[in-house]
Amino acid sequence: MLAQRDPGFDEALRSATGAVIGFSQTLALNTLRKKARKAGLAPEGERKIRLGIVGGPSLRPLADLIEHFVASMCRAEVELWIGDFDNYLSEILDETSALYAFAPDAVFVLPADVRCRPRGSWTSPYEALEAEANDHADELKALADAVHARSGAEVVLANFRLPGTFDPGPIRGSSLASEYGFKKAVNARLGRLAGGSLHLCDVEFVANRMGTLAASDERAWFESKQPGSPELMVLVAREVAAVVGALHTAPKKVAILDLDNTLWGGVIGDDGLEGIELGTTSPRGEAFRAFQSYLKSLTQRGVLLAVCSKNGHDKAVEPFEKHPEMVLRLDDIACFKANWEPKSENIRLIAQELNLGLDSFVFLDDNPAEIEIVRQFVPEVIGIDLGDDPSSFVRTVQDARLFEVAAITQEDVRRASQYKQETARRELQGTATDMGAYLASLEMAADVQRFAAVDVPRISQLTNKSNQFNLTTVRRTEAEIHELIADPTKVGFTVRLSDRFGDHGLIAIVVGSIEGETFRIDTWLMSCRVLKRQVEDLALNEIFRLAADAGCSAVLGIYRPTTKNEMVREHYPRFGFRLLEESPEESRYLFDAGDYEVRETRIAIAGRP
Numbered sequence: 143m144l145a146q147r148d149p150g151f152d153e154a155l156r157s158a159t160g161a162v163i164g165f166s167q168t169l170a171l172n173t174l175r176k177k178a179r180k181a182g183l184a185p186e187g188e189r190k191i192r193l194g195i196v197g198g199p200s201l202r203p204l205a206d207l208i209e210h211f212v213a214s215m216c217r218a219e220v221e222l223w224i225g226d227f228d229n230y231l232s233e234i235l236d237e238t239s240a241l242y243a244f245a246p247d248a249v250f251v252l253p254a255d256v257r258c259r260p261r262g263s264w265t266s267p268y269e270a271l272e273a274e275a276n277d278h279a280d281e282l283k284a285l286a287d288a289v290h291a292r293s294g295a296e297v298v299l300a301n302f303r304l305p306g307t308f309d310p311g312p313i314r315g316s317s318l319a320s321e322y323g324f325k326k327a328v329n330a331r332l333g334r335l336a337g338g339s340l341h342l343c344d345v346e347f348v349a350n351r352m353g354t355l356a357a358s359d360e361r362a363w364f365e366s367k368q369p370g371s372p373e374l375m376v377l378v379a380r381e382v383a384a385v386v387g388a389l390h391t392a393p394k395k396v397a398i399l400d401l402d403n404t405l406w407g408g409v410i411g412d413d414g415l416e417g418i419e420l421g422t423t424s425p426r427g428e429a430f431r432a433f434q435s436y437l438k439s440l441t442q443r444g445v446l447l448a449v450c451s452k453n454g455h456d457k458a459v460e461p462f463e464k465h466p467e468m469v470l471r472l473d474d475i476a477c478f479k480a481n482w483e484p485k486s487e488n489i490r491l492i493a494q495e496l497n498l499g500l501d502s503f504v505f506l507d508d509n510p511a512e513i514e515i516v517r518q519f520v521p522e523v524i525g526i527d528l529g530d531d532p533s534s535f536v537r538t539v540q541d542a543r544l545f546e547v548a549a550i551t552q553e554d555v556r557r558a559s560q561y562k563q564e565t566a567r568r569e570l571q572g573t574a575t576d577m578g579a580y581l582a583s584l585e586m587a588a589d590v591q592r593f594a595a596v597d598v599p600r601i602s603q604l605t606n607k608s609n610q611f612n613l614t615t616v617r618r619t620e621a622e623i624h625e626l627i628a629d630p631t632k633v634g635f636t637v638r639l640s641d642r643f644g645d646h647g648l649i650a651i652v653v654g655s656i657e658g659e660t661f662r663i664d665t666w667l668m669s670c671r672v673l674k675r676q677v678e679d680l681a682l683n684e685i686f687r688l689a690a691d692a693g694c695s696a697v698l699g700i701y702r703p704t705t706k707n708e709m710v711r712e713h714y715p716r717f718g719f720r721l722l723e724e725s726p727e728e729s730r731y732l733f734d735a736g737d738y739e740v741r742e743t744r745i746a747i748a749g750r751p
Contacts, residue, residue, distance in 0.1 A: 159214040165372035168379070169203060172210035188217045189390060194246035194295065196225035196233050198254025199369035207379035208250065215383040216390055227367060228254060234285050237292055246295045248389070250343065250382050252369060253282055258302050260324040264317065271318035272327060279331035283340065290339040296619055298385050299336075300343040300378070301329040303370065306354030339621030341385050348377040384543060389619055392607035394524070394544045395502040397440060398489060401451040401458055401480070403508045404528060404535075405470065406430050411457050421467030429532035434469035436536045441474060445545055446496065448477040450488045450505070455480045485512055486519035497670045499609060499706060504544050581675060581744040584641040588677070589748045590684055593634035598623045600648050601636065604667060609706035612667040613699070613713060616653075631656050632664075633688050637681060639672055639745070646672060650681055654688065661689035661735075662698040679741040682717060686738045697738075698722075699731040 155178070159171055191212060195205050205224045213220045223244040225233045230251060233239045241249070258278060262271050286297040302325045308314075314322040329346050336342045349357035352373060362368035369375065402409045407419025407426050419427045437447060447470070451458050458480030462472045472478070477495050479488040485505075493500050500522035507513055513525035526542055528535050539545075593601060598620050605618045618626070626632045637650035649672050653665035663685065668677060689697050699714040703726075715721070719731035 156214050156217075159211065163373070163376060165207075165376050168207055168210060168376050171214075172206055175210060175213065189219070190221065191216060191218045191386065191390075192221045192223070192245060192247045193386070194223045194225070194241050194244055194249040195252070196230035196241065196249065197252030197300075197369070198228045198230060198257065199252065199363075200227050200367040201225065201252070204252075204369060204375045204379060207375055208382050211379045211383035212386050215380075216387045218390075230254075231285070234288055241289075242293050246293055248296045248298060248386055249289050249293070250298045250300070251282075251286065251289070252300045253302075255302060255369065258325055258328055259321060260319050262319055264319045266319060268318060271324065275318060275324055275327035276331050279328050279335060282332065283335045286340045290621060294622075294625075296339050296341060296386075296389055296621065298341050298343050298382055299332065300345045301332050303345050303349035303357055303374070304354055306358060337620070338624065339619065341389070343378065343381050343385055345374075345378055345381070348381055349374060352377060384546065388546065390606065390617060392502070392603075393547050394445070394504045395498055395607075396446045396448055396476070396492075396496065396504065397437060397539075397545070398448045398450045398492065398503055398505045398523075399437070400507040400509070400512070401449060401453060401461075403530070404506060405434055406461060406465075407532065410461060411453055415460055415464060418461065418465070420461070420465060426532055427467070429535070431467055431469055433532060433535040436539070438469055438474060440545055443545065443547055446476040447474055448492050448496070449475055449479060450485050450492065451480045452482055452485065453480040484515070484519070486516050489516065489520050489523060497673075504542075506539065578744070584643075584675070584744070586639060586641045586675065586745045587748050588680055588745045589638040589640075590680070591636055591638075593623065593627050593636065595624070595627070597636055597648060598627075601634075601651055604648070604651055604669075605665065608667040608669070609704065610670050610709055611673065612665075612704075612707050613663070613710055614665055614702045615704050615707060616665050618665075626653065633661075633692070634665075635684060635688070637668075637677060637684075639675075639677060650677055652681055652685060654685065656692045656694065657698075659693065659695045660698050661685070661692060661694040661696070663700060666699075676741075676743040676745055678713075678717075679743050680745050680747070683740050683743075686733075686735060686740075689735050695735050697733045697735060699733070701729045701731070702727065703729075 155171065155175055159168075193208070193212060195201050195208065201224050205222060209220050209222055212218060223241060223246060225241065230253070233241045234251075260266075260271055260274060262274060282299060286299050289295055289297050304325055305321050310317075310320055314320040315326075316323065318324050318327050325346075332342060349370070357370050357374040359368060359371040359374075362371070370378070399405060402411075405420075407430055408417055410418055420430050421427045422431065441447060449458070455478075459472060459478065461468050462470065462475070477492045479492060481488070485507075489503065489505065490500070493503065500520055503523045505513065505516050505523050505525045506528055507516075507525065508528045508530060510527045513527045516523055516525050524542075524544060526539060526544075528538055591597075601623050602618055602620045605616065605623075609615065623634075626634055633654040633656065635652055636648050637652075638648050639646040639650075646669070649669040651665060651667050652663065655662045655664050666681070668681070685697060697719075699719050701711065701714060703711065714729075714731035714733075717733075719733045722730040722732050724730075
């Protein structure tokens with residue numbers, strides 16, 4: 143009845159899932175979610191995920207916890223396949239096993255903890271024990287590779303929680319003959335092996351975070367072969383969902399910052415530059431400075447910083463320009479809004495200026511009233527109430543898990559400077575009276591290359607993050623891109639763009655399938671930063687050149703509408719493609735290759751696929 147009375151049931155359930163840490167509460171929410179879904183009270187998930195779970199311990203009720211967190215955090219319809227107790231070796235190695243008949247999208251492997259023990263003696267050479275630990279990790283990597291090779295699934299592999307007892311004393315960390323030392327060595331090796339289709343579920347970390355003794359439950363192991371305490375299973379399930387979610391959703395791109403009592407203590411307009419609390423002369427001032435240092439570190443992962451403050455602009459910028467203890471400076475801020483307009487309106491303006499969707503923003507403020515106003519008027523933006531204790535600000539943002547990334551690319555590191563360069567380009571465009579002259583003045587150069595292994599992380603990142611200029615919104619993992627590179631019927635190329643203001647980095651991706659005499663455009667996406675700079679024309683020229691090289695007589699373009707890619711609805715008709723067929727799910731357009739005329743651009747091409 144509660145679900146029938148609450149129109150926001152689905153969001154309320156997700157909110158409760160995000161806050162819950164208890165075992166019984168999570169199982170209760172899972173039951174409630176299933177009943178609501180069956181009764182039609184909750185919408186279908188945005189995607190379907192087929193998840194296989196195999197391992198050494200008993201997999202129930204852990205699998206139920208994983209199902210709930212994946213469904214809620216990934217907004218997905220989850221279909222599970224659960225292996226038998228301690229049968230994961232045969233389920234993985236047998237090519238005819240039910241695991242592969244299930245055709246999973248992802249497989250979670252929870253290896254047997256009891257098998258991760260050193261076989262050598264206390265007097266064995268360190269090198270021999272190290273080799274044994276490496277072999278154990280390599281064997282797990284081989285299992286993960288077998289899963290991917292036989293199913294194409296992404297593999298989430300759990301590492302090992304460490305024992306929390308004192309035995310065997312101080313040598314536990316210096317000798318790999320101890321269970322503690324051996325497992326640490328195995329975990330370290332697994333960390334080095336991760337990548338591609340292999341993703342780690344860091345059980346060691348979550349167990350350490352809650353406490354190694356609290357994470358263990360020896361009685362539960364002997365009675366029903368549970369992998370740890372109920373509380374640990376909740377954290378492991380949440381971690382699996384976070385890893386699976388990272389394969390399908392992008393992290394947030396922009397942190398919007400309040401100023402007073404957020405970046406410094408006090409009110410700059412009332413207290414003045416000398417009166418605000420910031421720096422190493424007081425504990426609170428030091429905490430604000432530490433928070434600024436953390437925010438600056440986010441820019442090295444590609445997160446943009448923006449300011450949205452109710453303040454006079456001149457007063458608001460004064461600390462950034464003059465305060466000696468400020469870590470953040472104006473060059474670190476991609477967009478600065480300080481005025482007396484509602485913050486919700488300023489956030490919308492920031493989104494327009496950065497050309498980013500509102501759902502990629504996170505708003506940080508110490509005032510819960512401002513957080514609530516933004517939530518009501520800009521519901522796409524997630525707000526974080528920092529509270530009034532600056533010593534907790536860093537942990538509050540970190541534990542929100544909104545800026546976690548699966549990999550960090552060079553484009554991420556350069557993103558803040560790229561947006562600064564974009565500001566200079568807009569200023570130049572504002573003074574230009576002729577678009578052609580403006581484009582020529584940019585002195586643009588493009589590097590067009592076939593997909594290369596070194597670019598795979600960035601290519602995967604863009605396919606999973608780009609929403610607006612994305613004709614089909616096909617998402618791809620790193621492993622899938624490696625497979626695409628090896629497929630002779632597929633053609634993928636990237637475009638990098640630079641101009642006299644700086645380097646945009648890798649900003650466009652095209653994937654084509656050669657189907658007889660037709661070149662089908664499977665993926666075409668671009669960064670919105672380079673719209674209307676003839677990159678679209680350049681990419682189209684390359685598409686038709688590659689189609690001709692493949693002996694294709696026609697190019698087929700596909701548009702699949704989403705809630706975010708309306709801007710490219712007329713993309714193919716605008717370039718002269720004729721409509722073949724149209725449905726609510728997909729529109730198909732064709733262009734006869736013999737009729738194509740190369741489009742002129744003001745972009746010099748430095749490379750070709």
